[in-house]
Amino acid sequence: MQDLASAFATALALIAAGDRSVAQIVLLSLRVSLTALMVAALVGLPLGALLAVTRFPGRRVIVVVLNALMGLPPVVAGLLIYLLLSRSGPLGPLGLLFTPTAMVIAQAVLITPILAALTRQVLEGLWDEYAEQLRSFGASAARAVPTLLWDGRFALLTVLLAGFGRASAEVGAVMIVGGNIEGFTRVMTTAIALETSKGDLPLALALGMILMLIVVAVNVLAQGLRDAAGRWTG
Amino acid sequence: MRAPDTILPLRTDGLGFTAGGVPILADVDLTIEAGAPTLVIGPNGAGKSVLLRLLHGLLAPSAGCVAWDGPAPNPERRQAMVFQRPVLLRRSVLANTLYPLRLARIAGDESEMRARAALSLVGLAALADRPARRLSGGEQQRLALARAAALGPEILFLDEPCASLDPAATRAVEEIVATLAGRGTKIVMTTHDLGQVRRLAGDVVFLHRGRVREHTPAAQFFAAPASAEATSFLRGELLW
Numbered sequence: 001m002q003d004l005a006s007a008f009a010t011a012l013a014l015i016a017a018g019d020r021s022v023a024q025i026v027l028l029s030l031r032v033s034l035t036a037l038m039v040a041a042l043v044g045l046p047l048g049a050l051l052a053v054t055r056f057p058g059r060r061v062i063v064v065v066l067n068a069l070m071g072l073p074p075v076v077a078g079l080l081i082y083l084l085l086s087r088s089g090p091l092g093p094l095g096l097l098f099t100p101t102a103m104v105i106a107q108a109v110l111i112t113p114i115l116a117a118l119t120r121q122v123l124e125g126l127w128d129e130y131a132e133q134l135r136s137f138g139a140s141a142a143r144a145v146p147t148l149l150w151d152g153r154f155a156l157l158t159v160l161l162a163g164f165g166r167a168s169a170e171v172g173a174v175m176i177v178g179g180n181i182e183g184f185t186r187v188m189t190t191a192i193a194l195e196t197s198k199g200d201l202p203l204a205l206a207l208g209m210i211l212m213l214i215v216v217a218v219n220v221l222a223q224g225l226r227d228a229a230g231r232w233t234g
Numbered sequence: 235m236r237a238p239d240t241i242l243p244l245r246t247d248g249l250g251f252t253a254g255g256v257p258i259l260a261d262v263d264l265t266i267e268a269g270a271p272t273l274v275i276g277p278n279g280a281g282k283s284v285l286l287r288l289l290h291g292l293l294a295p296s297a298g299c300v301a302w303d304g305p306a307p308n309p310e311r312r313q314a315m316v317f318q319r320p321v322l323l324r325r326s327v328l329a330n331t332l333y334p335l336r337l338a339r340i341a342g343d344e345s346e347m348r349a350r351a352a353l354s355l356v357g358l359a360a361l362a363d364r365p366a367r368r369l370s371g372g373e374q375q376r377l378a379l380a381r382a383a384a385l386g387p388e389i390l391f392l393d394e395p396c397a398s399l400d401p402a403a404t405r406a407v408e409e410i411v412a413t414l415a416g417r418g419t420k421i422v423m424t425t426h427d428l429g430q431v432r433r434l435a436g437d438v439v440f441l442h443r444g445r446v447r448e449h450t451p452a453a454q455f456f457a458a459p460a461s462a463e464a465t466s467f468l469r470g471e472l473l474w
């Protein structure tokens with residue numbers, strides 16, 4: 001108990017002092033996860049919207065596969081990306097393994113299915129409402145995609161949050177493809193895992209608190225946006 | 235007579251629609267000409283809404299066909315429809331009106347001008363920047379009308395536009411419909427309000443159990459209905 005209290009105090013001191021290595025780890029975490037979120041959103045949102053508005057043979061299979069991939073274990077995603085990027089792998093010559101780019105790829109692969117599956121769910125309801133009117137206007141399914149993405153923007157914020165949460169919280173994938181190299185590919189989750197196993201609880205705790213703080217702050221921001229949207233759209 | 239640049243008359247030939255084995259409409263042979271509004275009436279479940287959706291092309295016929303006999307090309311671009319429950323986008327009033335214009339690739343200035351003119355027509359010009367879904371029921375239906383009117387359709391389908399509105403809002407909608415009809419837009423509208431038929435109709439299509447029982451000028455329909463069903467319907471008896 002004494003240990004825990006002192007670890008907690010040291011953690012707070014580390015945060016308050018704006019420790020450089022802590023700051024570096026936090027910034028890299030944000031950079032990797034936000035970039036992964038952006039890449040995944042560019043693919044996942046339109047894909048989910050397209051699945052919401054189209055009916056074609058094989059669509060159900062795709063939907064089931066996407067839903068299943070939502071539960072893809074991060075270590076498995078990491079392993080697959082590792083195999084692709086390793087020196088003998090098909091993308092080996094790019095030399096991306098153990099770089100932040102590899103971590104972005106791994107997280108993007110991990111959360112794209114989540115974004116696509118949730119987007120489809122959110123927009124399917126909206127499409128039920130809009131379909132007849134949009135068809136009356138002569139809008140094709142492809143043209144309906146941007147309309148739904150825009151009109152569902154506040155609901156999709158929650159989808160993006162889920163994706164960001166998953167990306168920033170996972171350890172397995174970034175550990176495998178990033179290698180947890182100090183000052184280069186060490187992010188909050190890998191650092192917490194490492195420091196905990198080394199017994200350096202204050203640093204692990206400090207990073208843990210910052211991670212929680214970021215997650216809470218992002219959610220507060222999103223809730224505020226949603227409330228404002230609710231007042232606006234009714 | 236309208237200018238030769240027209241998609242009318244609209245003609246159906248043996249039009250029928252079946253949903254899951256249940257016949258909804260059968261043997262509908264109608265010719266809808268340019269001119270005063272055509273009102274489609276009949277008891278609930280007679281097939282009024284389905285008929286409008288078939289004519290507008292939202293449903294594919296199970297039998298027969300819908301033909302635009304006028305010489306003008308692209309009939310699908312020269313019609314619009316307003317639904318019983320207005321479907322408004324989660325955007326401002328003005329953005330809602332602009333949406334179909336942009337979709338029809340009408341240039342920015344022109345579409346802005348048309349949208350604002352349509353909003354003035356329905357008395358919503360002052361609310362242009364309001365979120366559409368915050369409007370009252372009557373205002374929402376007027377916005378749906380403005381959005382359709384901005385497209386400048388030659389024919390406008392209205393599916394029970396006043397079904398969930400109070401008398402004041404109904405009156406506002408009827409005035410807009412009358413104005414559009416006066417400007418030469420062909421109105422095809424379903425209703426089960428006989429007063430509305432008297433106020434608006436040029437001719438009446440009476441549907442009962444999925445079949446057209448009468449298609450006559452309004453005056454004749456009220457003075458001397460040809461079918462027993464229409465006679466009881468006019469007397470306010472319950473048909474099913």
